[in-house]
Amino acid sequence: MKLFEHEAKDIFRAFKMPTPPGGLAKTPKEAKERAEDVGKPVVVKAMVLAGKRGKAGGVKFADTPVEAEKFAEEILKMRINDLPVEAVLIEEKLDIEQEIYAGITIDRNERKYVVIGSAAGGMSIEELAEESPEKIIKMHVDPSLGFQPFEARQMAISMGFKGKQINKLGSFFVKLWKIVEAYDVELTEINPLILTKDGRFFAADARLNIDDNSLYRHKDIIEKLKREPAKQNERERLATENNMAYVELDGNIACICNGAGLTMATLDTVSLFGGDASTFLDLGGGADAERVEKGIEIALMYPKVKAILVNIMAGITRCDDVARGILAARNDGDITAPMVIRMVGTNEEEGQEILEKAGIPFLQTMEEAASKVVELVKEVA
């Protein structure tokens, strides 16, 4: 679950990590009031879960509360990466001495958390890795000890900081680690972390992603934030509710399969035959008839779908269950687009018999099925 910047900053402040003075505004009038409270020039930032919002015009500097009101009005009307901007964050414009990068993420190869810092913040870490990789300092976290204060100070020293700044910046990293531990964070970034001309550090930005698999132990935050774990459309919501993995794409062939790897490979095979998938729908392991019917129903709710490809390699799933699901969908009149079925594995003969009796054709291999569905779509179009 990705947190909005203002939500992440609430957590930062709870861990005594300084953020610039300011507050959230949902209307231009509120934005003006927040700017009046700050009493200095401010930055007006779009609260949206999308990167590159600065380039999209979602970050503006205002010298006066009236100007802040005007910018807020503009930004609140924007859509960034096709997402509406529902609020702006008004914060004091800091007197910048230096922009720093601080982050913690997971190193998949080491299977450890990794703390990342750079004295050259401001640009994205990917850009920085391209331009000057030597300026990026990384330290892996010992899985049994956690990240220690001496390591955090070493981090600051390696980044080139001296004197009192070593302890101050080190303490930022220690707090960031404590947040990662407390909230099962899989990625956090402060970019920029700002050192002001008067020698203070502030988290000017905040990115915080919580591991979705851990949300069951963080119900308190979800309740406090008063929002759904993720913004989803109706189809995505239904798929999640039914424990199906569902991703919408730009093509017109819905692929309904069992297992993530097989579903991806089915999409790829459709593309090899010149088709384009609209839907990645993984029914998961051991799908019963009801689940198959539901999957077909959800897939067909997406207006882009012109044909369906059901590709089942049954292990724990049973072909007779799949066949019954397909049959139920047809008998309920749910199937409103041409459908190609390939189904092999456990109880294959029983399943195929059910389809044969119902006069529903099926194929034996993934290739035949993929090429057939691509042909069908061409006929429809």
Place this chain on the structure above:
Amino acid sequence: MAILVNKDTKVIVQGITGGQGTFHSAAMLDYGTKIVAGVTPGKSGEEVNGVSVFDSVIEAKEATGANASIIFVPAPFAGDAALEAIAEDLNPVVVVTEHVPVKDEIRLIHAAKAKGITVIGPNTPGIIIPGAKQKVGIMPGHVFSDGDVGLMSRSGTLTYEIAAGMTNAGIGISAALGLGGDPCVGLTTIEAVKLFKKDTDTKALVLVGEIGGDAEERAAAYIKKNYDLPVVGFIAGRTAPPGKRMGHAGAIISGSSGTAAAKIKALNDAGVAVADKPSDVARLLKEAL
């Protein structure tokens, strides 16, 4: 001899009284696996599929001499169950459970590492050795036939698809290993290649990867330098859009990293033929052998 599991492996099923544990312990017993005990805290004295249930791994091990474990415990408790198996030196520990929090995964993986124990998964179909009629996992045994090709994969049904294709083409398998679909897994792709390298029963490898991370690139670099037998690859997710998790937690292209194109290139550079579709794997193997 194959890898990790053999005829003498005695398996504990943790979570045997649950739906998945009950179903798959029956399937494993059918296949020939020596399931010697089940563990579900608070349910000692019960029996599932004729297997005695114990309250803890320590009791199950003492009573049966078990030396490996497979875990079907729900995600919130799977990390603890794995640590329990690791504490009793069971090896390997197969974690089938999906959706285990990554913090728990990191902890259990390093606890195992410190003791030299192999963790397979989490989020894995497990391991099968057709020649020994042993499976510690959830894969359908009948699609795997005995032979001398090692198969490793980050996914479940795609592995069955490829194994079935190999079986139909008359190519057998020494061991098939599900590495797991999560970003952090115990046994990594490169470690699996190293295990197969030591196995005298394995004369060729199939490496089934998918988008996300760079495990395949690392394995490719290792293969280029250290592995002389034929290797055939397949990478799922060529058409996956960036930034979307494709079913598996680990299957995500982040920025420009983790793409299928980069993995295919790395494998090709290492002399590995990469199949365009799953059914091409068997054909490429025949050409290579």
